[in-house]
Amino acid sequence: MSPSAPSASPGTAVAVIRAGEMIHQECTGFADLEWRQPVAPDTVFALASVTKPFTALTVRGLIDLDTTIGAYLPNYPAAGRDVTVRQLLTHTSGIPEFLEVPGFHARSYLPQTPGEILAAFADLPLDFAPGSRFSYSNTGYWLLGQIVEAVTGGSFAEAVAEQVLRPAGMIDTRVLADDAVIPRRARGYSESGGATRMPSVTVAGAAGGMVSTLEDLIRFDRFLLREDDRAAWMPVTLSSGRTEGYGLGWSVGAYRGVEFAGHTGSIDGFVSHYLRFPGEQLGFIVLGNREGLDVHALTRRLVETHLSRPEPVVPVPGPVPAELVGTYRDQDSAVTISADGTATFGRKPHHLRPLDEATYVSADDPDIRLRAHGNAVTVEFPFGSFTGYRGLRSFTTNE
Template structure:
């Protein structure tokens, strides 16, 4: 090797060595984006409002708020932790389970297939699922539109414990057809309104059959990808939670993890989508863009109007479009949808006439997403955000942790008598606290809280059974047996009480 070759080799080595030590760093996760004068106004009013509400509700879990105007995000902010135990903050990369806010995505998928000429709203579902059957005859008349308007008559839930025993693979949704065979319709299709998760899960099979693609794959290719919603997913590994995904939390006497994570492929169409704050802002901009996002036409005018057009009344005086609820707030029309699975809350508003969308996502129950989305609306439209009341469960929990159940009980009774402060008292909140503690295996506290609730309401089979579970796990089988027997004294046909008592006696 001559001197020129040696110098060249040294330079090459130095170049590659330099590349290794000066790589471009990964972009830092963001928790706040505020743009425009309106965005600054929202930040100055809404952010302290939310921080105060979270403090009063003892909430350290994650919260994400996104507000768009036209084709721009004007306010996006995250609060708290996606994972409290590891102190992983919620940020723009955090993936939230959005529960029933998945339904408008399913509706959009159906309308996309209509736009492609592959089905129509009036098609009976047996056209695509000839083996679909229920008890009776009326099921043959169920149309795609009936399901999207929640007028199919299919019961709300036809299977249970699917979070505990999640199913995977394309055959998972097909299992919904087996589950529904043992049920009758609640009413003749089209005659009444009744919200049904199970109907939407069957609709996912229609999408698969009409498109020739597995439901989540079709949604990804034809809805998520055109919107650049690249961080939105249906699939989750069964035995682990990806690092960027928010953990579910609830509230016992503190914010605590809830188990299980709400996941099964059976429920993809009704509640299976997971998404990030920025992706959901893109979803909002599709609607403020009247079917167009970032120059990409996803729905033409005819089919976009089909998606959000109100078709019939709901029992509470609003209207229903294709999955979207059509109502108003602050005398302004909105389309909206809520999503709640234990551990997660999502609420989505679109103000079509003002080109505004608002999304609020949380990974804890009792996160007050409804008050927050309304407060955001109030601030956007330059009104003073309304004051709020707070559940008395939070001062009750504080008193219990510091002074014990007697002090907490006295405080509860005093707050019940006082109608002048911000706290509202609902005895069922104590039952909920006990149930969350039992779920988290905090057996001693669950026993105390549930025992206290049973002095308020002696007729709750649910409370007595959970109290029995707490005693059983504290190795007090005598009291556990007495609690299970109490459930059957209240209701001799209470199946879960029978199972618990038989299992205890057998073991």
């Protein structure tokens, strides 16, 4: 199951857990190329956005989800004061993505005060009416960290430790302090092989600022097995009545008819994926310290080995309606549908086959589906999805 790579290369740590017991584990490559430190089960990796499930669990243990931002942060700007905590958790707030604000990403490597970060987006209008759309938002999760600190009077790091890490028995997982010296910590690498620099935790924080190990994430899987938190895995329902593939801190959906909940992460030299099939009591963990590692593909190979389900049947070819042709964008993804029935996303063309008047399957990968609804299209791929909107401006993201 290891990705093919030369021996002196950044590494990966993977595990498969069934009913709380580790049934497969493999570590390859190096945590630090300079010191030839090999990846091990206790190597500390940046989690990036796999932080978000931890944030959601912390928030749900402390805060009323249907209370507004303004109730917890009285000085929050008027445009977003009525956004609820639940809308922050489900990426349906409409609050702009701070990583897209010109100049902000370059500053994200330096420590900043909450006031300085808030000023980057405080005067911007909402991107859409809260609850009407799904748009992945690091800003929203950063704000959740601020709300936790306002409620507890302490740090977000201490709150997540009290609510999740200590109950789960996780000993090497934490919110990473900028000046922290951590034993067994992996160094992140770019695709070209150079060492990368991590953003300041003051920016990443509750959105992507945690680190962990393979061993600790196995403990986390056991903790979730005990909790059986099905409410978190329900897909969010928009004001239109349509659902999106995200719950309370989790990407959710079904793979070949089996429900899953998980999250991926990517941040300056690190990638991560944690995936669960709750009904099967089956969990998958993939951690890497090299940009460009396809964690979805690696996870999928593991899933196909340990979860036996037949491949979907591809229907016969059919036409694509002319009104469906166009480009649909979200914050950091896009799909272009051509008149010849080809949908291109992720730099790869997919030949569409109709399942019904609004649902199409890829003839090239039957686990990929496309759902059309009004001026939007949802692309569902193994263990994730995105919804693009026609006419939305093109974004440049640096996460």
